[in-house]
Amino acid sequence: xxxxxxxxxxxxxxxxxxxxxxxxxxxxxxxxxxxxxxxxxxxxxxxxxxxxxxxxxxxxxxxxxxxxxxxxxxxxxxxxxxxxxxxxxxxxxxxxxxxxxxxxxxxxxxxxxxxxxxxxxxxxxxxxxxxxxxxxxxxxxxxxxxxxxxxxxxxxxxxxxxxxxxxxxxxxxxxxxxxxxxxxxxxxxxxxxxxxxxxxxxxxxxxxxxxxxxxxxxxxxxxxxxxxxxxxxxxxxxxxxxxxxxxxxxxxxxxxxxxxxxx
Numbered sequence: 098x099x100x101x102x103x104x105x106x107x108x109x110x111x112x113x114x115x116x117x118x119x120x121x122x123x124x125x126x127x128x129x130x131x132x133x134x135x136x137x138x139x140x141x142x143x144x145x146x147x148x149x150x151x152x153x154x155x156x157x158x159x160x161x162x163x164x165x166x167x168x169x170x171x172x173x174x175x176x177x178x179x180x181x182x183x184x185x186x187x188x189x190x191x192x193x194x195x196x197x198x199x200x201x202x203x204x205x206x207x208x209x210x211x212x213x214x215x216x217x218x219x220x221x222x223x224x225x226x227x228x229x230x231x232x233x234x235x236x237x238x239x240x241x242x243x244x245x246x247x248x249x250x251x252x253x254x255x256x257x258x259x260x261x262x263x264x265x266x267x268x269x270x271x272x273x274x275x276x277x278x279x280x281x282x283x284x285x286x287x288x289x290x291x292x293x294x295x296x297x298x299x300x301x302x303x304x305x306x307x308x309x310x311x312x313x314x315x316x317x318x319x320x321x322x323x324x325x326x327x328x329x330x331x332x333x334x335x336x337x338x339x340x341x342x343x344x345x346x347x348x349x350x351x352x353x354x355x356x357x358x359x360x
Contacts, residue, residue, distance in 0.1 A: 102188065103341025105181035106153035109135060109354040116357070122189030127270055128230060132355075135159065139354050152354035153178035157338050164334075167226055169283030170327040175338060179348030182357045196233040196298040200307045203300055210340050212333070218304055218315040219329040220337065224297070225287040226280060228272040231263035234298050239265055250306040252294040259297075273297070288320035 108125065109132065112118045119125060120132075135155060142150045157174040165171040194203045207217045237248035238260050247256055255277070262273050274280035275297050276287055287301075296302030304312040319326035349358050 102181055102183070102185055103343070104153055104157065104178055104338050105341070105343050105348060106151065106156060106178075106351070106354065107181040107184045108189075109152050109156075109351075110181075110184045110357065111355045113356060113360055115360065116184050117186045119184045119186055119189040122186055122193065124193040124195065125189060128233075135354055139351075143352060148350050148352065150176075151178050151180045151348075151350045153180050153342065155354070160334065164223075164283050164330075167281060167283040169225075170331050172331040172335065175335060177342075177344055178338075179343040179345075180351045180354075181343060181348055194300060196229070196300050197236065198300055200300075200303040200310055200312065203303075212336060212340075214311055215315055215329055216333040216336055218312050218319065219326065219333040221301060221304060222285070222287050222319060222326055222330055224275040224301055225283050225285070227275050229275055229297055230269060231267065231271045231273070232269035234259070235263045235265075235269070237299055238263060248299065248302075250294055250296075250302050255295045275301075285319055285323035285326045288316050288326065291316050292320055 108119045108129065110116045110118055111120070120129065135152065138155050138159065139152060142155065154174075154176045157176070157178070161172055161174045192206060192209075194206050198206075204214060204217060207213070212220075236242075237251055238256060239247065241248040251259075258277070259273065263271060276282075276290060277295060278286045278290065290296060291302060291305040294302065294306070296305070304310070305316045307313075319329070351358055
């Protein structure tokens with residue numbers, strides 16, 4: 098789930114007379130999913146203890162549980178966030194890292210919210226599971242950066258597989274696994290994939306293939322030492338969860354994650 102204004106649950110808000118939803122932002126549209134799962138969790142929590150657990154905290158806990166259930170590390174998600182009463186569509190369109198962005202661009206976006214290069218590499222490792230749409234990487238397959246040729250950092254065998262999944266005139270919404278080796282398991286294979294030029298997104302592969310980048314040694318470290326990756330991922334998830342949270346009397350605890358209370 099994207100964090101634009103900080104970890105405040107703003108992405109969960111639907112369109113209303115006062116809200117322009119972040120769900121329609123380019124990076125989120127037809128991409129971010131699972132909103133119904135969040136609604137079901139919220140309903141169960143409200144039935145048990147109404148007005149206590151925020152939607153923002155539900156997202157933080159759900160992220161931790163999904164990683165753990167998929168074989169990844171566990172951690173105690175810090176709690177006490179409150180929910181925003183606003184959304185920021187423009188911010189979502191501008192500030193979310195793009196799958197087509199250069200490493201320097203993405204590093205700058207992370208730095209702007211207080212996350213360093215290790216955070217960037219560790220959190221990118223979240224692509225050890227999940228899916229991406231053809232539209233997020235098809236430009237690498239046929240006409241990379243206007244060259245008329247595929248991205249030269251793509252493994253040729255992997256390229257052929259992806260071209261079958263995403264033909265030039267095929268659906269842009271077809272999904273493919275981020276990790277072709279263990280697609281539903283949280284492990285360090287994401288980093289060994291990068292070493293083999295099997296990163297799915299341009300923004301993935303650039304962590305390893307950008308000449309002279311400080312990220313290369315971190316990728317190598319996480320590939321050879323899964324424990325180190327897990328430890329860094331936990332630290333970085335906590336760091337990300339601490340970006341500008343609303344606490345105390347700021348924000349609210351929404352009774353319905355899709356809308357501001359009283360609306």
